[in-house]
Amino acid sequence: MTPDGSPPAASLPQPNPSRRRSDVIERTLADISHALEHALFAEETARRNGLLQALDPRVKVLAMLALLLAVALSHSLAVIGGLYAVTLALAWASAIPLAFFVKRVWLFLPFFTGVIALPALFITPGPPLAQLPLGLAVTRAGVTTALFLLLRVSTSVSLGALLILTTPWNDVLKALSVLHVPDSFSLILGMTYRYIHLLLRTVSDMFLSRKSRVAGRLSGAEERRMVGASAGVLLGKSLHLSSEVYLAMQSRGYRSHSRVPGLAAFAMRRRDWSALLIAVALAAAAIVLGR
């Protein structure tokens, strides 16, 4: 952990930024290390001492859904902006570094939302607000639309991030039982998550070993063949591993009805109930005010 609370540098090799031409191996390795870093950091913040970490995970799941719904249903920019401010306050109270929390949401927005929101400024019909060169005009309706998109997306992403950054993944899965998600489904989600980690490391090893055996540069066609072969090998490994895991589960007495253990450990205390009450009241108020 670095002193300013930003995510630790990945233990996996970082891509060399000086290379201009795309290198599939390095890019994929970089993406994998990002994903692992992301998961490690979430595990770390979930163990900190903060407001949301102290709450029952079931309360957090329900509150997140209620607030997401409020953001989606509200027709008022001020209300959605207010909810975004609430997520920032909650992040601060939960010992999540604010700069990191804001950056994490707004850095990826331009890729999807910026591309879509920007032309909306000009295309949406309505009275012009400002005249620009080339005959373009920013319309009032255009600004409203673009703000709706940006605020809705950033607030929703922030709400999801708050849950994940303050709750261990296993607790999130157990909490799904309040939504009547079947136990077997939670079990599969939990196993998938664990195997994503395992397979990420497997792929990372495969690509590193390939990289260490390559002198010079692969041509585009060779790279494509390598990507196809890597995915094929990974598929074979996954299928093989699944039958081994099945045998291992069977030999330990697994039957098709399994329970996710540990749910009994959760008990609603007074602060959990009040948190739930506040969240639901906030969501309801946002929906009513945003009519």
Added chain:
Amino acid sequence: MLNSPAYMHIPDGYLSPLTSLILFILVLPFWYRGVRSLRRRSNARNVPLIALLAAFSFIVMMFNVPLPGGTTGHAVAGALVAIILGPDIAVIAISIALIIQAVFFGDGGILQIGANCFNMAVVLPYVGYAIYRLFARNRPLTSRWRVAGAAVGGWLGLSVASLFAGVEFGVQPIFWHTADGAPLYAPYPPSVAIPAMVLPHLLVAGVIEGLVAALVVLYLQRANSRILQISGQVADAAGTAGNSARLGWLWAGLVALAIATPLGLLAPGTAWGEWGAAELAKMGLGFVPRGMETLQGLWGAPLAAYDLPALGNASLGYILSALAGIVLVAAIVWLLTRLLARAQAQQKP
């Protein structure tokens, strides 16, 4: 977020809650079908199988795939997973990968899980698989036709999925806007949203999807062709392998007809025998039957004259109406055959 393939993962805020809800309900029967298809195979074995295949789908989405020309991109790999496992089980594996992406990585909205699963875990695998079967038929596992089928299946599968996403985006400003006309969710009308989604997918993302499916099938043919048999075994277990090839041709015909629908826009006049009272008078008929005159205003259809007036574009409204009709009829027939099959199965023992 880190690993979005093009822009197929719809974030929260782009679709109205009602749209999300409808799409979620549309996915439910496919989840049910997938879970039943899994139960038909041995039960306990499925848990690790699905978990690993979902993890596999997740990771394949992270692979950087180089296109000829130097750009790289990501595939959803939905067609590939469907070719390996059959579409019924692929729905489950890809859905789980998408759910983990949405909840854990913020990639795609949590309230849009239904919409994203509908586009990428239902449309993509089913379309991709149907096209693959058309090419593969009963050809040997190492046939080049299978590679071609995987390529075309991935390419068209993702393109059709993007068409659905475009329609989902396009209907937003029609139904949901503020009092002064500013759209509340995705801002563009269908005439902008549909081409903006479909063209990049036809030209880039779909090509990557097809490339990944074809490359992996090619590799498996050389190295591990047993894996290519799995989807056939699943179909055998369901007892539909023989019928599905013939049904495939019927579906292909239906799709061809649907694609030809816009031809109807070129024809002038009204279909023969479907004249309204005004048209009858214009044709020189001296009188209009009184019953017809009084009855023709009785029933106002929801899509009158196959047009959505709010769209402001008659041709587009016509095509969307046709699409809505096909989906509705197919859903009703599917439901009826399900009910009939169940009734028969209950009578048998």
